[in-house]
Amino acid sequence: MKRPADIQQRLLRAWYQQRSWLVLLRPLSALYCRFAMRKRQRYLDAPSASWQPPVPLIVVGNVTLGGTGKTPMVIWLVEHLRSRGLRVGVISRGYGGKPPSLPWRVQPTRDTPEQTGDEPLLIASRCQVPVVIDPDRPRAGRYLLEHAAVDVIISDDGLQHYRMGRTLELVMIDHARGLGNGRCLPEGPLREPASRLDSVDLRIRTGAPADEDGFYALRLEPAELVNMKTGEKVRPDAWRAPPRVQAVAGIGNPERFCKTLENLGFVPEIHAFADHAQYNENSFAAFDHGEPLLMTEKDAIKCAGFARENWWYLSVDARMSESFVEALHARLDRHLPPRQNPISEPE
Structure with a gap:
């Protein structure tokens, strides 16, 4: 199903x-x-x-x-x-x-x-x-x-x-x-x-x-990776872990998150969930937990209560x-x- x-x-x-x-x-x-x-x-x-x-x-x-x-x-x-x-x-x-x-x-x-x-x-x-x-x-x-x-x-x-x-x-x-x-x-x-x-x-x-053409551009610039368990913050360009990561995106356009991670040098295995999806401790049980898990800030706010030490979210800043x-x-x-x-x- x-x-x-x-x-x-x-x-x-x-x-x-x-x-x-x-x-x-x-x-x-x-x-x-x-x-x-x-x-x-x-x-x-x-x-x-x-x-x-x-x-x-x-x-x-x-x-x-x-x-x-x-x-x-x-x-x-x-x-x-x-x-x-x-x-x-x-x-x-x-x-x-x-x-x-x-x-x-x-x-x-x-x-x-x-x-x-x-x-x-x-x-x-x-x-x-x-x-x-x-x-x-x-x-x-x-x-x-x-x-x-x-x-x-x-x-x-x-x-x-x-x-x-x-x-x-x-x-x-x-x-x-x-x-x-x-x-x-x-x-x-x-x-x-x-x-x-x-x-x-x-x-x-x-x-x-x-x-251009009567439209203004909004650029989303990656700011920092935040560890969901410890609160540690790391600049994406200072990441020292292996580039292969599990990536969670429960947003309206998960491809954008995947492309952002790729542009930062990561090799993500993307897991797309429905927009506004609700998570629990078993939502990511089938993923490879030997690799870091990266997600959007919007997803992270729903996972704070059961986050693991190698779970991170990527914060982004809008630029106009x-x-x-x-x-x-x-x-x-x-x-x-x-x-x-x-x-x-x-x-």
């Missing part, structure tokens, strides 16, 4: 390799596309029906299924805006999490990935900012504003959640995969028609070498161009009161 991860990856490959048999799904795709367009049009026709927060709200979303780098982008935005003196909060659906109640404010020292979902816990742990999860994002936003002083809200995903008003829309696209076959679900990977890209504020290609920073400032400044405009000041 095939694992869900295997089925997921086969479907993703079909979309991004533009397999001809997908045309059989075109009638369903056409219905889905019309539904998505009508949903957005209802928002455009009656914007007052959406909750608009009293502070700027930035949506970091995508139009495709599969990993596009939303979480690194959210982390970069949080750190960048905080460096300019702004108080930042994050809202998220909390995919896969089962908190005791909703809305739920994530507490890194208390909560588990099973309660909050992996990405909200990672963002809260790494950035130390208030993170609230709730599938009802307006409710999450109101709760955040009631319980924390914030100048800007960032929504991790939610581009298609039109009950939530937004100030800026940032859309992420994987540079290598693009839009696949350019078709809506289920024939292709699109959540909305490709024309949706024309209406967003900023478009970002994850993994692109440079800005100066032109992106300028474009962000130009769009955001006008929505901030004058006293909150340190974002316009040079570093």
Whole structure:
């Protein structure tokens, strides 16, 4: 019996390799596309029906299924805006999490990935900012504003959640995969028609070498390898262990993690799990434990309680161009009161 991860990856490959048999799904795709367009049009026709927060709200979303780098982008935005003196909060659906109640404010020292979902816990742990999860994002936003002083809200995903008003829309696209076959679900990977890209504020290609054609480049730079048992940190170029490693990737685009490790000189045996997969002590029992086990930071946060001494995660830092920073400032400044405009000041 095939694992869900295997089925997921086969479907993703079909979309991004533009397999001809997908045309059989075109009638369903056409219905889905019309539904998505009508949903957005209802928002455009009656914007007052959406909750608009009293502070700027930035949506970091995508139009495709599969990993596009939303979480690194959210982390970069949080750190960048905080460096300019702004108080930042994050809202998220909390995919896969089962908190005791909703809305739920994530507490890194208390909560588990099973309660909050992996990405909200990672963002809260790494950035130390208030993170609230709730599938009802307006409710999450109101709760955040009631319980924390914030100048800007960032929504991790939610581009298609039109009950939530937004100030800026940032859309992420994987540079290598693009839009696949350019078709809506289920024939292709699109959540909305490709024309949706024309209406967003900023478009970002994850993994692109440079800005071009109206897209800004987000580069993911490996920062350090962190031992999950001891906390030891090692620069990837200072790795002294054998290059052959076992590699775990429970993310939307495991190929990107594999390519990153290869570029660092590793020889990985990649084990792809479903995005947001939950792990336990037996999840990696069949792997060769004579070799180090490397994983993403998003995976590591779910394995901290049973990590072994030769398990490591690779932390990465997002890098954005100066032109992106300028474009962000130009769009955001006008929505901030004058006293909150340190974002316009040079570093």
